Amino acid sequence: MSATAASATAATDPSGLVVTDLTIRGASGVALVDGLSFAIAPGRRLGIIGESGSGKSLTALAVLGLLPEALVGTGSVRLSGHEVIGTAERALVPLRGSEVAIVFQEPLTSLDPLMRVGRQLAEPVRRTAARSGQKLSRAEVLDRVREALVEVSLPDPDRIASAYPHEISGGQRQRVAIALALASRPKLLIADEPTTALDVSVQAEILALLDRVVADRGMALLFISHDLAVVSRVADDVVVLREGRVVDRGSLAVLIDAPGSDYTAELVAGARVLDDALDAPGRPS
Amino acid sequence: MRRRSITLAIGAVLVGIILATAVVSFFWLPYPPSDIGGGRLAPPSAAHLAGTDKLGRDLLTQLMIGARIALQVGAGSVAIGGVLGIALGLATAFAQRWLDDGLSAVLDVLIAFPTLLVAMLVVAASGASLGSAILAIGLAMSAVVARLTRILAKRVLSLDYITAARVSGTRWPGLILQHVLPNIWPTVVVNLALQFGLAVLAEASLSYLGLGSPPPNASWGSILQEAQGTVLVAPIGAVAPGVLLVVLVIGVNLVADGLRDVGDPTRRGRA
Amino acid sequence: MTAPLVQATDLGFSYRGAAPALADVSFSVEAGRNLGIVGESGAGKTTLLRLLLGLTRPTMGTLSTNGVPFDAGDRAALRSHRTFAQAVFQDPYSSLDPRQNVGRIVSEPLRSLRLESRASGVHERVAAALTSVGLPADAATRFPHEFSGGQRQRIAIARAIVARPRLLIADEPVSALDLSTRVRIVDLLSSLSADGLTVVVVSHDLGTVAALCEETLVLEKGRVVEQGPTASLLAAPAHPYTQKLLAAVPRLPKR
Numbered sequence: 001m002s003a004t005a006a007s008a009t010a011a012t013d014p015s016g017l018v019v020t021d022l023t024i025r026g027a028s029g030v031a032l033v034d035g036l037s038f039a040i041a042p043g044r045r046l047g048i049i050g051e052s053g054s055g056k057s058l059t060a061l062a063v064l065g066l067l068p069e070a071l072v073g074t075g076s077v078r079l080s081g082h083e084v085i086g087t088a089e090r091a092l093v094p095l096r097g098s099e100v101a102i103v104f105q106e107p108l109t110s111l112d113p114l115m116r117v118g119r120q121l122a123e124p125v126r127r128t129a130a131r132s133g134q135k136l137s138r139a140e141v142l143d144r145v146r147e148a149l150v151e152v153s154l155p156d157p158d159r160i161a162s163a164y165p166h167e168i169s170g171g172q173r174q175r176v177a178i179a180l181a182l183a184s185r186p187k188l189l190i191a192d193e194p195t196t197a198l199d200v201s202v203q204a205e206i207l208a209l210l211d212r213v214v215a216d217r218g219m220a221l222l223f224i225s226h227d228l229a230v231v232s233r234v235a236d237d238v239v240v241l242r243e244g245r246v247v248d249r250g251s252l253a254v255l256i257d258a259p260g261s262d263y264t265a266e267l268v269a270g271a272r273v274l275d276d277a278l279d280a281p282g283r284p285s
Numbered sequence: 286m287r288r289r290s291i292t293l294a295i296g297a298v299l300v301g302i303i304l305a306t307a308v309v310s311f312f313w314l315p316y317p318p319s320d321i322g323g324g325r326l327a328p329p330s331a332a333h334l335a336g337t338d339k340l341g342r343d344l345l346t347q348l349m350i351g352a353r354i355a356l357q358v359g360a361g362s363v364a365i366g367g368v369l370g371i372a373l374g375l376a377t378a379f380a381q382r383w384l385d386d387g388l389s390a391v392l393d394v395l396i397a398f399p400t401l402l403v404a405m406l407v408v409a410a411s412g413a414s415l416g417s418a419i420l421a422i423g424l425a426m427s428a429v430v431a432r433l434t435r436i437l438a439k440r441v442l443s444l445d446y447i448t449a450a451r452v453s454g455t456r457w458p459g460l461i462l463q464h465v466l467p468n469i470w471p472t473v474v475v476n477l478a479l480q481f482g483l484a485v486l487a488e489a490s491l492s493y494l495g496l497g498s499p500p501p502n503a504s505w506g507s508i509l510q511e512a513q514g515t516v517l518v519a520p521i522g523a524v525a526p527g528v529l530l531v532v533l534v535i536g537v538n539l540v541a542d543g544l545r546d547v548g549d550p551t552r553r554g555r556a
Numbered sequence: 557m558t559a560p561l562v563q564a565t566d567l568g569f570s571y572r573g574a575a576p577a578l579a580d581v582s583f584s585v586e587a588g589r590n591l592g593i594v595g596e597s598g599a600g601k602t603t604l605l606r607l608l609l610g611l612t613r614p615t616m617g618t619l620s621t622n623g624v625p626f627d628a629g630d631r632a633a634l635r636s637h638r639t640f641a642q643a644v645f646q647d648p649y650s651s652l653d654p655r656q657n658v659g660r661i662v663s664e665p666l667r668s669l670r671l672e673s674r675a676s677g678v679h680e681r682v683a684a685a686l687t688s689v690g691l692p693a694d695a696a697t698r699f700p701h702e703f704s705g706g707q708r709q710r711i712a713i714a715r716a717i718v719a720r721p722r723l724l725i726a727d728e729p730v731s732a733l734d735l736s737t738r739v740r741i742v743d744l745l746s747s748l749s750a751d752g753l754t755v756v757v758v759s760h761d762l763g764t765v766a767a768l769c770e771e772t773l774v775l776e777k778g779r780v781v782e783q784g785p786t787a788s789l790l791a792a793p794a795h796p797y798t799q800k801l802l803a804a805v806p807r808l809p810k811r
Binding site: 444445446448449450451452453454455456459463464467468 | 609611635638639641642643645646647650651652653654655656664665668669712715719
């Protein structure tokens with residue numbers, strides 16, 4: 001089975017993200033994620049495809065060591081060789097940012113509404129510099145904040161930096177959220193449904209942006225979505241999750257042609273109906 | 286869930302004790318309220334279980350009547366404050382912008398006034414009696430209830446099921462009765478229960494200030510005030526009404542807390 | 557020739573003192589030809605939907621139904637409009653009153669519009685509506701939280717069709733749903749429209765519109781930028797905004 005093969009090769013490689021037999025249980029003991037294994041080598045990309053209740057967002061939280069108190073994670077999550085599961089919060093803090101960062105679905109709630117965008121960005125910029133022993137001057141911080149905003153293709157970075165989150169558009173907010181995630185130079189970026197709350201044309205721009213910055217920085221990307229077509233824009237390899245279990249894994253292009261499970265087949269068929277309609281409009285029969 | 290029902294049970298027992306006392310007081314009292322044959326400031330004895338006051342009246346008799354009055358005050362002012370407050374709150378929630386702004390400003394001013402001050406004004410104007418105390422406390426309460434109702438109703442009114450109901454042809458009386466009230470009811474009921482406790486305390490304060498109904502039909506607050514001068518000689522006259530007040534208020538608060546989940550279909554039959 | 561179900565002429569709406577949210581919108585809905593109204597946030601989709609449902613009155617232009625001018629301020633006209641046009645909303649979690657059981661939710665149009673006086677008649681029509689959206693008739697005694705998102709949307713559709721309207725106005729009916737559920741709801745709307753109901757879908761998702769609607773209208777910033785038969789509009793979009801929207805739709809890898 002390709003699942004064990006993938007984790008076996010990954011296990012010998014200490015760098016990147018290696019998740020082995022991750023199980024997340026709720027208070028009642030029911031498994032919300034059940035025996036999940038996958039690996040992302042440095043600079044590689046993986047998509048997790050799943051619908052609501054598949055455990056895909058819990059997996060993202062587990063990788064960050066941010067599972068809610070009521071949930072218990074077992075198994076292993078290794079970030080560049082550091083074990084996350086069972087590690088004390090204090091020891092995890094330095095990993096977040098430098099090793100891994102996340103972009104959420106709703107940019108409005110992931111930004112502090114009472115803080116100007118520039119100040120929010122200045123924090124990780126300063127922290128990252130301090131990590132490498134640098135002490136930045138005010139002007140240097142401002143410069144790096146501006147660079148960060150330019151990197152995510154925000155027009156007029158000075159205006160954006162001095163704006164509060166509610167004063168900019170949804171697409172701009174998501175760009176800021178991406179800039180925030182990138183500011184601490186993580187090796188792995190997790191994007192959890194980053195375009196679901198956005199308009200279609202903005203979604204296309206954000207996907208193109210993610211594609212570019214991940215390539216430019218040589219980062220690894222874990223992209224989580226329910227939408228096959230969206231995932232196909234940024235990742236080739238995918239894991240299909242259903243009710244916490246892996247039902248399929250491999251190249252998305254291959255899975256679309258030859259689904260390895262009934263569930264994947266159903267997902268592909270559904271996506272195909274709406275996709276085909278664009279080429280030949282008409283009611284499904 | 287388990288803890289909630291324990292809370293509810295303890296609250297119900299405490300309220301039940303006071304309620305039972307009040308009910309009994311209608312049928313049986315140890316002595317006639319005005320009987321002054323007990324000797325002044327007698328300590329507790331077999332004849333006078335709680336002793337007597339400074340005029341020689343039986344204290345237990347007065348405390349039992351006080352329970353009746355406390356419940357009357359609570360129920361009466363919650364009825365006035367609840368009906369008026371909910372109606373006002375719904376009106377502002379449904380009203381045009383300018384009317385909403387105007388009424389909300391009035392409510393804010395009313396809430397900024399301490400309940401006791403509003404009550405004192407009303408009582409001063411209409412004379413000290415139990416009725417005017419209840420009316421005054423109810424009026425002051427209605428502002429608080431109205432503001433809560435307005436906020437809750439506005440939130441419900443912004444939801445899609447209200448738009449769906451309008452599209453279904455439901456007009457505003459139906460919107461209120463079928464959708465808004467059932468959905469804000471649990472929160473409002475809990476708040477009204479809390480207000481019940483506050484009303485009893487407010488009446489006690491009014492009585493303590495000499496604005497309540499005078500003895501022999503005294504409320505706990507009046508008994509407390511009467512006993513104040515002789516607290517060192519006969520402490521029970523000051524302690525007993527205070528303890529009963531605390532029992533009732535805590536009981537009502539526990540019931541309010543326990544009521545939160547009851548009657549919510551979304552919490553029933555959930556796996 | 558029969559009059560179109562809906563005829564909008566130079567329809568416009570502006571909030572007091574603000575720039576128009578909608579201006580110069582003209583279109584018609586012919587019976588049996590579903591219309592898709594496509595646009596992104598701020599395009600005026602929601603405003604147009606509210607005008608069509610008679611929840612708001614236009615500040616400019618006119619709206620006719622079956623050839624008769626419609627005034628949402630006229631109580632009798634509004635009542636008959638409610639039996640003519642019904643709606644389904646985006647979020648099936650907020651469009652069903654959590655404290656009513658499904659039977660009560662679905663029967664609301666019948667009760668509010670007094671279309672059925674006998675309790676047994678209401679019961680039968682609710683059961684029929686539930687069956688036609690693919691739910692068991694005993695769903696009527698259960699509460700919304702006992703159902704999944706897709707089933708809740710079916711309940712909302714049952715409520716919309718229980719009074720047998722001519723027009724069903726669906727506001728992003730599938731965008732809050734999981735992918736596999738989405739197609740089933742599109743299928744359901746499609747089969748209902750084969751049964752004589754005309755559907756107006758308001759959506760940002762071109763795939764859903766393409767699958768359901770013969771006609772498409774593209775809104776940008778409160779104005780119509782392009783309209784026409786869906787097939788020709790998608791095959792050869794004329795307006796740059798339509799082209800941009802179409803190019804932005806994420807597609808599956810080609811087979």
